[in-house]
Structure formats: structure tokens, C-alpha cells
Amino acid sequence: MDLSALVKAYDVRGVVPDQFDENIARALGAAFVDVVEAERIVTAHDMRESGPGLARAFAQGAMQRGASVVEAGLGSTDMLYFASGHLALPGAMFTASHNPAQYNGIKMCRAGAVAIGQDTGLAEVRERAGAYLDGEIPQSVGAVADVERVDLLSAYAEYLRGLVDLSGIRALTVVVDAGNGMGGYTVPAVLGDAALTALPLQIVPLYFELDGTFPNHEANPLEPANLVDLQRKVVEVGADIGLAFDGDADRCFVVDADGAAVSPSAITALVATRELAKSPGSAIIHNLITSHAVPEIVAEHGGRPVRTRVGHSFIKAEMARENAVFGGEHSAHYYFRDFWFADTGMLAAMHVLAALGEQPRSLAEITAEYSRYVASGEINSTVDDQAGRVEAIRTVFADRAVEVDELDGLTVELSDGSWFNLRASNTEPLLRLNVEGSTDQVMAATRDEALAVIRG
Known part of the structure; x- marks a missing residue:
């Protein structure tokens, strides 16, 4: 079976069930285990209705090939990367990110959240899964595979809070638009009432109810229309900052107190300077669509800017090659060496909150320094x-x-x-x-x- 329309350059994505169903998920699970040569894997899924069934079918295919499965259940994409790094296991995240409700997909990684793209194993997964669909998945002989269910939300939240200390910042009012996506699950654990330590943040939630039909607006903050509700609420409540997450909460967009969207390039430059202060002289990855201000500012702060193509699997590979401390994309994907070189919108948001809360100026005043063009x-x-x-x-x-x-x-x-x-x-x-x-x-x-x- 030809899966080229479903298995893209760096992930799996298609309409359910027309292009992507549980039978295909089962074959992909078997092929994934074969390619990464895993005895154990971890899976997670977002709030889309098709997620649990697809994830379970994928696990069944993996188990047929002899791999045990750790099911993390409901989670954001960066939670799956945390699971892969924390547990040192290959992982599969079931999400279609910002795509409409009828879509679902898979983001795959090797142990330690190492991305799998077309040139690093995904093409082989596609071909092998297609062959399994044309025939059958052979049962592994001798291996005893089982399923273990784990809850990693609190461990994920604790890990992130250990990377950026927000306990000593000034009080901030923060409007968060989760878009009915996974930010509604992770933000309360990391920044809200579920936090283990009291943070000086007043979180004003928008659309925290998990709903894969996206009843309020698409969970794609890259489209200006999807930021309108956040911008209005920030001004209405007099908030210091607004944050918008996409459906699987691996991207974060920022709005200042005036309701103006802050360029992801400005956020990239801001976070880069913070990371360079901790790791002087380090490489900073920026894709070729980020503002020219980013490499300029990185060089001015003693860092080494490295330009790369667009796409998370390419950037993660370059991050690892260069041992880069941080990387940013125009699409608001932010990558951290401290997070297994993987992308996490939540950690980027925490850096911005820290930069804002550690001094008295407004976010617009701060980000003006990083916006040259x-x-x-x-x-x-x-x-x-x-x-x-x-x-x-x-x-x-x-x-x-x-x-x-x-x-x-x-x-x-x-x-x-x-x-x-x-x-x-x-x-x-x-x-x-x-x-x-x-x-x-x-x-x-x-x-x-x-x-x-x-x-x-």
C-alpha cells in the first residue's frame, strides 16, 4: 500500500478515517518498532476523538513485533518529548497539531526525543508499513510484550519549573488561550493552581476545555484571526501578557499588554540572549525565515548563529550537531538543549514570563529591542x-x-x-x-x- 500521501517529510498526517485509520496505525506501530529496533516505546495522544483508538492500534502493532508499550495517555507533544527523554524511550505522539478536527497524525522520535524525518527513518517506516498492509504483520517470537500506563504530567511540570525559576518575579496577569487544545491540560499544571510551588501569576483562561472539534476557533495561532479573542481579553482585563498555544501545545505565540502580537523572531532573539547569558559563545539555531535581526543579535551577544532549513526534524538534527543551546523558528517552535534539543512552547513561554517579571518594563518595551525590521x-x-x-x-x-x-x-x-x-x-x-x-x-x-x- 502506498502511504506517501499520509507519511510526510517529518510526520504522519491525514484525514480520519479516509486517509488514516486504526489498521494503518497498527502497521505503522509495527514498522516503527522495526526501524528504531525498540524493545519498549512510549505513546501519547492529544484531545482529538480519534486519538485513543489510533494510539492503541499503534501499540498493538508494536507489541506484535515484540515491543512493550508505555502509554502516557493524554498529553501535549512536548510532554511526549519529555517522556522520550525522561524514560530514554522511542516515542510516538498522536496529533495533527493545528489542523482541523477531521485530521490526525503521528510525530515520531527515537529515544531521547531525537526526531525522525524522511531521511532519518520515516521513509523506511512508510515503506515497511505499506508492505505490512499489503500482507500481514508477523508475530515476534519469544518476546513478552506488555502495556504500562503512566501519568507524567506532574513530572513534566516539575522538570520545566526546574529550568526557569518564576517564583521570584513580580506579579503578572497572564491571559492564556488554549484554543480547546492541550494547553488547557498543561498550563494549569505548570503555571496554574496545580503547580507545586506558588507562582506570582494570575492566569486568565480562555478555552481550556479540551475539545478536538475546536468550537471557538482553530488552534492555529499563526493565523491572525485566531489571536483576536486573546488580544481582546488581554486589553479587557489589563493583563501584562497573553499566550496562545496551538492544538498540541508545542508552539506558543505571545501578545503584549496592548494586544499586539509579538513576532516569533523577536521571541527567538529574546530567549537566545537569555540562554547565551547562561552558556556564553554557544550556537543558536534559526531557520531561514526568521528575521535577519536574530543572527545579528545573537552575534552581538557573543553567540554563534547557525542558519537552517524549515522543519522540526531538520532543526533538531542541526541542534544536536552544533550542540546548540537554543533554536527558534518563525512558526513559534522553540528548541532547547536542556529539553533534549526538542521543541517546547511552554518553556519558551516561561522564559518570556521571566524576562518580563524580572524587571519593571512592559513587554512591548522589552521586545522593541529585538524588532529591527x-x-x-x-x-x-x-x-x-x-x-x-x-x-x-x-x-x-x-x-x-x-x-x-x-x-x-x-x-x-x-x-x-x-x-x-x-x-x-x-x-x-x-x-x-x-x-x-x-x-x-x-x-x-x-x-x-x-x-x-x-x-x-
Whole structure:
């Protein structure tokens, strides 16, 4: 069976049950165990209705191939990474992140939260699972596989609080929009009433009820429309900061006291300076779509900026190669050496809360230091001929290009100081455009010209 439409560049994602069902999950579980050569694995799932059944089918496939399964049950994606690191086990997280309710998927990792992508085992998992679906999953002989259920929420929360101490900061009012996703489960444990130590935080919850149908808005804070409720509530209650998590709570977006969204690039630069203060001279990973301000600020603080392509499996691999202390993406994925080089929106949020609460200034005043340029944000265009449109862009801007590279899609530095990246989505039939310039006018001119070519 051909699973190429389901198994993407760095995860599994598809519509349930049309593209992804329990039979496929069972085959993927068996193939996963074969590829990572595991005797024991850990699984978790988010709040989507299909999650428990898919996770259990995956476990059944794993057990057929002789691996025991630790079921962590309900959790965020960074909780699964914690489980993989804490227990030193390969892991599988059942989530479709910010995708609509009818989707589900799997993010897989080796022991220690080491990411598995297309070039690091996922293609082999896909091929092996397809073969099992065409035939049958052979029963492992001699191995005694069992299921153990564990609750790791309190251990996860305690670990994060050990990395960033919030007990001594000034009192802050924090609005948190969980989008009916897993932030509604993890935030109370880490920052709220369930915390083992009293923190000077007043949490104002929005949509903490776990509901995989997302009745209030999509759990995708990258879309400005999904931040509107948070922005309104922050201003309404006079909060110091707003936080928005995506569906599986591995990404975190930040809103200041005026209700303005803070660029993930500014958050990357802010957290980078904090981590460099603890680990001087360390590498900091930034993907090629983050603001040019990030490598500039990293270098100014004595760090070593390392540019990489987009995608969590690529960034995690680069984090490990460089022993980087921190990494950030434009999409609000933040990676930490102290967290097995994996991404955790919660830890990034805690760093921002600490930076805000350790001094008297507002968040807008703090982040202004890290915001040097004007960015378009990611603009998606559905096109029939992706390669053709990219070549058309290359031709149109050729006479003004100062530098061109193809690390990930097409990145063009222009003579007016602006730059853009155009790349094809790994999961959807889209071209993604990101533009940055020294002023609104410079950015807008480049953006509008590029979009006119892309959209024909």
C-alpha cells in the first residue's frame, strides 16, 4: 500500500478515517518498532476523538513485533518529548497539531526525543508499513510484550519549573488561550493552581476545555484571526501578557499588554540572549525565515548563529550537531538543549514570563529591542505549477538579486535591503512566501510584486 500521501517529510498526517485509520496505525506501530529496533516505546495522544483508538492500534502493532508499550495517555507533544527523554524511550505522539478536527497524525522520535524525518527513518517506516498492509504483520517470537500506563504530567511540570525559576518575579496577569487544545491540560499544571510551588501569576483562561472539534476557533495561532479573542481579553482585563498555544501545545505565540502580537523572531532573539547569558559563545539555531535581526543579535551577544532549513526534524538534527543551546523558528517552535534539543512552547513561554517579571518594563518595551525590521508574515498561495512559479520569481527578480540560495526553497536578497523566501509546503499544495524589509514601504513593495507573479 502506498502511504506517501499520509507519511510526510517529518510526520504522519491525514484525514480520519479516509486517509488514516486504526489498521494503518497498527502497521505503522509495527514498522516503527522495526526501524528504531525498540524493545519498549512510549505513546501519547492529544484531545482529538480519534486519538485513543489510533494510539492503541499503534501499540498493538508494536507489541506484535515484540515491543512493550508505555502509554502516557493524554498529553501535549512536548510532554511526549519529555517522556522520550525522561524514560530514554522511542516515542510516538498522536496529533495533527493545528489542523482541523477531521485530521490526525503521528510525530515520531527515537529515544531521547531525537526526531525522525524522511531521511532519518520515516521513509523506511512508510515503506515497511505499506508492505505490512499489503500482507500481514508477523508475530515476534519469544518476546513478552506488555502495556504500562503512566501519568507524567506532574513530572513534566516539575522538570520545566526546574529550568526557569518564576517564583521570584513580580506579579503578572497572564491571559492564556488554549484554543480547546492541550494547553488547557498543561498550563494549569505548570503555571496554574496545580503547580507545586506558588507562582506570582494570575492566569486568565480562555478555552481550556479540551475539545478536538475546536468550537471557538482553530488552534492555529499563526493565523491572525485566531489571536483576536486573546488580544481582546488581554486589553479587557489589563493583563501584562497573553499566550496562545496551538492544538498540541508545542508552539506558543505571545501578545503584549496592548494586544499586539509579538513576532516569533523577536521571541527567538529574546530567549537566545537569555540562554547565551547562561552558556556564553554557544550556537543558536534559526531557520531561514526568521528575521535577519536574530543572527545579528545573537552575534552581538557573543553567540554563534547557525542558519537552517524549515522543519522540526531538520532543526533538531542541526541542534544536536552544533550542540546548540537554543533554536527558534518563525512558526513559534522553540528548541532547547536542556529539553533534549526538542521543541517546547511552554518553556519558551516561561522564559518570556521571566524576562518580563524580572524587571519593571512592559513587554512591548522589552521586545522593541529585538524588532529591527518589518516582516510580511507567512503568506500562502494555492498554485497549480509550484516549480513554474518559483522559476518565474527567479527570473523577475534576477537583475536586483544581491544573493540567491536554495537551502530551502528560493531565498533572494535584494539590492534595496529587502529579502524573501519562497518555498513549497511539505504537507499542502501551497507556495509559502515570507518577506522582510527595512520599512513598511520596502517590505510591501517586494511582497506585492512577488505575489503578483506567484498568483499569475
